[in-house]
Amino acid sequence: xxxxxxxxxxxxxxxxxxTALFNxxxxxxxxxxxxxxxxxxxxxxxxxxxxxxVLQILDLPGTYxxxxxxxxxxxxxxxxxxxxxxxxxxxxxxxxxxxxxLRLHLRFVLEVKRLGRPVVLALNMMDTARHRGIVxxxxxxxxxxxxPVVETVAVKRGGARALIERVDGEVPLAAPVxxxxxxxxxxxxxxxxxxxxxxxxxxxxxxxxxxxxxxxALHPVFGLAILAVVMFLVFQAVYAAGKxxxxxxxxxxxxxxxxxxxxxxxxxxxxxxxxxxxxGLGTVIxxxxxxxxxxxxxxxxxxxxxxxxxxxxxxxxxxxVGLTGRSFIPLLSSFACAIPGIMGTRSxxxxxxxxxxILIAPLMTCSARLPVYALLIGAFIPMHKVxxxxxxxxxxxxxxxxxxxxxxxxxGWVMKHIRRDKSEHALLMELPSYRMPKLRDVAxxxxxxGAIFMKRLTGVILGLTVLMWFLSTFPGPPADATGPAIxxxxxxxxxxxxxxxxxxxxxxxxxxxxxIPAFAARETAVAALATVYxxxxxxxxxxxxxxxxxxxxxxxxxxxxxxxxxxQCMSTLAIIRRETNSWRNVVISFGYMFALAYTASFIVYQxxxxxx
Amino acid sequence: MRLSDLPKGTPAxxxxxxxxxxxxxxxxxxxxxxxxxxxxxxxxxxxxxxxDPVLIQIGxxxxxxxxxxAARVSxxxxxxx
Ligand SMILES: Nc1nc2c(ncn2[C@@H]2O[C@H](COP(=O)(O)OP(=O)(O)OP(=O)(O)O)[C@@H](O)[C@H]2O)c(=O)[nH]1
Numbered sequence: 001x002x003x004x005x006x007x008x009x010x011x012x013x014x015x016x017x018x019t020a021l022f023n024x025x026x027x028x029x030x031x032x033x034x035x036x037x038x039x040x041x042x043x044x045x046x047x048x049x050x051x052x053x054v055l056q057i058l059d060l061p062g063t064y065x066x067x068x069x070x071x072x073x074x075x076x077x078x079x080x081x082x083x084x085x086x087x088x089x090x091x092x093x094x095x096x097x098x099x100x101x102l103r104l105h106l107r108f109v110l111e112v113k114r115l116g117r118p119v120v121l122a123l124n125m126m127d128t129a130r131h132r133g134i135v136x137x138x139x140x141x142x143x144x145x146x147x148p149v150v151e152t153v154a155v156k157r158g159g160a161r162a163l164i165e166r167v168d169g170e171v172p173l174a175a176p177v178x179x180x181x182x183x184x185x186x187x188x189x190x191x192x193x194x195x196x197x198x199x200x201x202x203x204x205x206x207x208x209x210x211x212x213x214x215x216x217a218l219h220p221v222f223g224l225a226i227l228a229v230v231m232f233l234v235f236q237a238v239y240a241a242g243k244x245x246x247x248x249x250x251x252x253x254x255x256x257x258x259x260x261x262x263x264x265x266x267x268x269x270x271x272x273x274x275x276x277x278x279x280g281l282g283t284v285i286x287x288x289x290x291x292x293x294x295x296x297x298x299x300x301x302x303x304x305x306x307x308x309x310x311x312x313x314x315x316x317x318x319x320x321v322g323l324t325g326r327s328f329i330p331l332l333s334s335f336a337c338a339i340p341g342i343m344g345t346r347s348x349x350x351x352x353x354x355x356x357x358i359l360i361a362p363l364m365t366c367s368a369r370l371p372v373y374a375l376l377i378g379a380f381i382p383m384h385k386v387x388x389x390x391x392x393x394x395x396x397x398x399x400x401x402x403x404x405x406x407x408x409x410x411x412g413w414v415m416k417h418i419r420r421d422k423s424e425h426a427l428l429m430e431l432p433s434y435r436m437p438k439l440r441d442v443a444x445x446x447x448x449x450g451a452i453f454m455k456r457l458t459g460v461i462l463g464l465t466v467l468m469w470f471l472s473t474f475p476g477p478p479a480d481a482t483g484p485a486i487x488x489x490x491x492x493x494x495x496x497x498x499x500x501x502x503x504x505x506x507x508x509x510x511x512x513x514x515x516i517p518a519f520a521a522r523e524t525a526v527a528a529l530a531t532v533y534x535x536x537x538x539x540x541x542x543x544x545x546x547x548x549x550x551x552x553x554x555x556x557x558x559x560x561x562x563x564x565x566x567x568q569c570m571s572t573l574a575i576i577r578r579e580t581n582s583w584r585n586v587v588i589s590f591g592y593m594f595a596l597a598y599t600a601s602f603i604v605y606q607x608x609x610x611x612x
Numbered sequence: 613m614r615l616s617d618l619p620k621g622t623p624a625x626x627x628x629x630x631x632x633x634x635x636x637x638x639x640x641x642x643x644x645x646x647x648x649x650x651x652x653x654x655x656x657x658x659x660x661x662x663x664d665p666v667l668i669q670i671g672x673x674x675x676x677x678x679x680x681x682a683a684r685v686s687x688x689x690x691x692x693x
Binding site for chain 2: 064065067100101102103104107185186189202205206210214218219220221223224308311312313315316317319325424426427428429430431
């Protein structure tokens with residue numbers, strides 16, 4: 001590292017806009033959202049300042065105090081104090097404070113100042129502060145604090161110019177180190193009051209908009225009603241808007257496949273291209289719109305500031321099943337994918353609450369299950385209207401989401417009762433101001449998700465699809481074969497072997513086989529079924545048709561329930577291992593989910609068979 | 613009076629935070645968040661189930677606290693100057 005590199009650490013209270021500022025400085029695209037605890041890991045970026053000096057920026061998790069309470073806060077404390085393994089002490093600490101929330105944030109600034117390191121204070125969200133008529137006497141604040149103070153607007157282009165100029169200049173002198181004991185800590189509040197009285201005038205302490213919205217959003221009756229409507233609309237919209245687009249894409253790929261088939265000589269290679277690539281991948285890629293619609297809603301909700309309100313409304317309910325209101329946001333992200341959800345649990349301070357949330361997060365219906373659900377629902381559930389407005393297919397999808405949630409609640413409840421340590425759990429959660437989601441941020445978020453999906457598709461899923469095609473094509477049938485060729489392939493044998501385990505829950509050998517690649521990535525089940533049926537030659541009129549002809553309704557429902565609960569997706573198990581640092585938790589997750597899925601599917605299969 | 617008993621919308625001032633047991637991290641966190649002598653507080657909203665948690669306005673910030681947490685904070689009614 002060259003001598004002119006300046007190491008800068010961004011610290012501040014949660015939700016003050018550190019990550020937005022980090023992105024602004026480094027051109028990065030780290031996730032920004034309107035709730036406390038978005039950043040849970042240290043992130044690093046660098047850029048070259050106008051003077052030619054390289055600035056290396058560390059984005060750290062937000063913390064209320066250097067007396068760390070949760071794992072992500074510890075990271076911040078250790079980095080600032082130069083105790084983080086493998087991390088040199090930063091040359092400069094940029095302390096970010098929300099200008100609309102200085103009563104709280106200035107205390108942390110004072111705490112950081114006492115570390116005795118060079119500090120620059122960035123007063124962020126100056127746009128909102130001005131809008132609310134908050135006037136800050138910056139020169140006076142700077143004089144009283146003895147620190148350089150700059151104004152920033154992290155979400156506006158060029159909004160960090162003043163900060164860049166300041167950090168690119170001379171490194172400010174450090175304040176003397178001060179002892180940290182209980183008496184001097186409580187004294188900080190007195191100092192903040194004096195600072196505020198001398199430098200800040202505020203027309204009112206809260207934003208009028210927040211007061212007005214919260215009157216409804218947190219109302220005991222309307223609040224819950226609003227929450228239910230929001231959630232239901234999201235899932236209806238996913239189906240209503242995403243599904244037609246998916247069908248269009250799936251159709252287009254099928255059509256292309258047919259045309260390519262004409263150009264190629266018949267044989268195994270043609271079958272790979274037509275069935276494996278266009279049939280299998282085309283089916284999966286068709287789900288991109290569905291996933292993007294889901295993310296559109298999640299990103300908008302995250303940025304609006306509504307999610308912590310939902311957490312507030314649901315805290316009591318979650319507490320009764322051994323969780324906390326704070327679990328709500330990681331669990332909601334798990335609807336996109338359990339991996340960011342499980343990582344997001346780091347913002348839960350209580351280790352018991354955190355572990356419980358990690359263990360049930362995979363039961364939330366992640367977007368990788370959507371292709372499977374959509375395929376089976378499309379093939380087996382008629383398009384009736386229910387109560388004149390809802391589509392029966394949408395209702396079934398909603399029911400599957402609900403099944404995941406109810407299952408999770410049951411598991412949480414059981415864990416709560418077998419847990420030995422029953423001491424108090426804390427909530428202590430800040431509710432941020434409402435904010436209008438920015439089109440640009442949402443668009444970037446969607447692009448990122450889309451890119452991840454496509455990368456998985458072209459990497460893992462493509463590889464597995466080719467493998468499945470290979471298994472179902474070779475070895476070829478003997479000359480005197482009577483049944484379809486696939487019965488003699490590796491896939492045929494493997495599937496029939498697995499069927500012993502899965503026959504009681506109604507899975508035929510093709511499904512049993514498709515469960516193997518689904519363990520690597522759930523979406524692949526769709527591609528695998530497409531490959532198996534297309535290679536088997538049963539798929540005239542599309543995969544949906546083929547399935548409807550081959551399975552009973554009981555098997556289809558059983559498979560849906562299996563996907564709702566089964567321990568699938570290796571990446572999730574790997575992340576549980578990483579986040580909890582314990583194989584035991586991986587075994588527990590896998591074991592309980594397998595048992596849950598098997599039992600639930602068994603019941604559904606047997607009951608449906610009796611009824612139909 | 614304890615903050616958990618304060619009726620919704622009534623302005624009050626914090627007296628202090630009591631440790632529920634020795635070395636109570638929750639009490640310490642409350643103090644760090646600004647629950648200190650002389651700070652005005654108000655209950656803004658209460659949760660839909662059993663009035664738990666409560667939403668407290670303190671300084672310019674809103675915090676959701678469970679009743680057991682709010683019970684650590686003692687408050688006095690505001691004397692209108
Ligand atoms: N109006 C306005 N909004 C901002 C500004 N800076 C950040 N925001 C918004 O504030 C919210 C929080 O921003 P983040 O960058 O995620 O905050 P953070 O400090 O990294 O938060 P944690 O990761 O939770 O510690 C987001 O909704 C941002 O869009 C600003 O200068 N003005």
